[in-house]
Amino acid sequence: MKPAPFTYHDPTTADEAVALLATHEDAKILAGGQSLMPMLNMRFVVPDDVIDLNRIDGIAGIRDAGESIEIGAMTRQRDLMRDDVIATKAPIIPAALHWVGHFQTRNRGTIGGSLCHLDPAAELPCLMALYDAELTVQGPDGARKIPFAEWPLAYMIPSIGPDELLTGVSVPHWGGNTGHGFVEFSRRHGDFAIVAAAALLTVDAGKITRAAISIGGADVRPIRLTEAETALVGATPDAGTFKAAAEIARGIEAMSDAYVSSAYRQRLAATLVERALAAAASNLNGSA
Numbered sequence: 001m002k003p004a005p006f007t008y009h010d011p012t013t014a015d016e017a018v019a020l021l022a023t024h025e026d027a028k029i030l031a032g033g034q035s036l037m038p039m040l041n042m043r044f045v046v047p048d049d050v051i052d053l054n055r056i057d058g059i060a061g062i063r064d065a066g067e068s069i070e071i072g073a074m075t076r077q078r079d080l081m082r083d084d085v086i087a088t089k090a091p092i093i094p095a096a097l098h099w100v101g102h103f104q105t106r107n108r109g110t111i112g113g114s115l116c117h118l119d120p121a122a123e124l125p126c127l128m129a130l131y132d133a134e135l136t137v138q139g140p141d142g143a144r145k146i147p148f149a150e151w152p153l154a155y156m157i158p159s160i161g162p163d164e165l166l167t168g169v170s171v172p173h174w175g176g177n178t179g180h181g182f183v184e185f186s187r188r189h190g191d192f193a194i195v196a197a198a199a200l201l202t203v204d205a206g207k208i209t210r211a212a213i214s215i216g217g218a219d220v221r222p223i224r225l226t227e228a229e230t231a232l233v234g235a236t237p238d239a240g241t242f243k244a245a246a247e248i249a250r251g252i253e254a255m256s257d258a259y260v261s262s263a264y265r266q267r268l269a270a271t272l273v274e275r276a277l278a279a280a281a282s283n284l285n286g287s288a
């Protein structure tokens with residue numbers, strides 16, 4: 001199938017892209033095209049204008065800012081998997097990206113595209129929830145920051161205006177003796193997860209001092225398991241502790257669809273949270 005006709009724009013700066021968004025009411029942004037192109041081809045979206053971000057240099061790249069890692073929205077998923085700063089300071093990102101699509105899709109697909117597309121089962125939104133990442137969007141009135149918790153408004157709807165552009169993401173660095181775990185279950189490798197679980201654990205003197213758990217695919221937005229995170233702090237990182245956290249995951253609100261019931265998603269969430277925590281405890285290495 002072919003897309004319906006549209007006018008193509010290829011701005012070279014973010015300001016130019018924002019100006020185009022302001023003057024073209026029915027425009028769609030094109031990043032890596034791995035979700036947008038199929039939607040155009042199947043005519044699920046029929047925009048009058050397509051604004052291609054691929055010639056804008058300023059919104060791609062990875063920068064170590066000490067307390068955080070600053071990632072441009074147009075950074076390819078493949079580059080995130082190869083970057084030394086990410087590998088050292090947020091190794092859960094490349095670990096999770098192994099589950100995202102295929103080489104070909106990761107070569108083109110961007111972090112910003114995934115966060116804006118906001119598929120409930122996508123791995124990158126699940127990680128941004130885990131880190132409480134902060135997103136920067138640019139619009140006609142300038143830039144504004146949005147905590148990830150406020151990013152998903154509803155099913156595949158992020159809190160970005162039609163005249164705004166996502167320009168970057170700030171991922172805080174945990175530091176300390178931190179480990180990470182990411183696991184998911186999908187029907188075939190490369191498919192979106194039915195359920196995914198991500199965990200970060202910091203351990204000091206044999207006790208957990210900080211924990212974050214995020215579950216993807218279970219609901220329209222990633223779920224932070226805050227009750228379990230609180231219960232983990234002060235506990236010993238062992239199998240019994242992780243099983244108790246998993247029981248909390250079994251009680252999450254989960255959606256059902258034509259293939260998978262909510263009860264199945266809850267069971268998966270419990271199993272995967274336990275595994276993600278065990279994986280995190282097994283690779284404590286002083287940074288995550």
Ligand SMILES: Cc1cc2nc3c(=O)[nH]c(=O)nc-3n(C[C@H](O)[C@H](O)[C@H](O)COP(=O)(O)OP(=O)(O)OC[C@H]3O[C@@H](n4cnc5c(N)ncnc54)[C@H](O)[C@@H]3O)c2cc1C
Nearest residue numbers: 029031032033034035036101109110113114116122166191
């Ligand atoms: C075969 C296949 C398998 C896949 N498997 C997975 C998987 O397992 N897990 C997974 O997470 N994803 C998967 N994907 C999707 C892939 O990760 C996409 O790269 C991602 O969803 C969209 O990123 P993109 O850069 O290609 O964005 P595009 O497709 O270009 O854009 C996606 C949406 O975001 C908007 N957008 C993009 N960038 C911006 C921006 N900076 N500001 C505002 N709006 C913006 C676009 O207008 C569009 O609505 C798969 C894709 C394919 C084709």
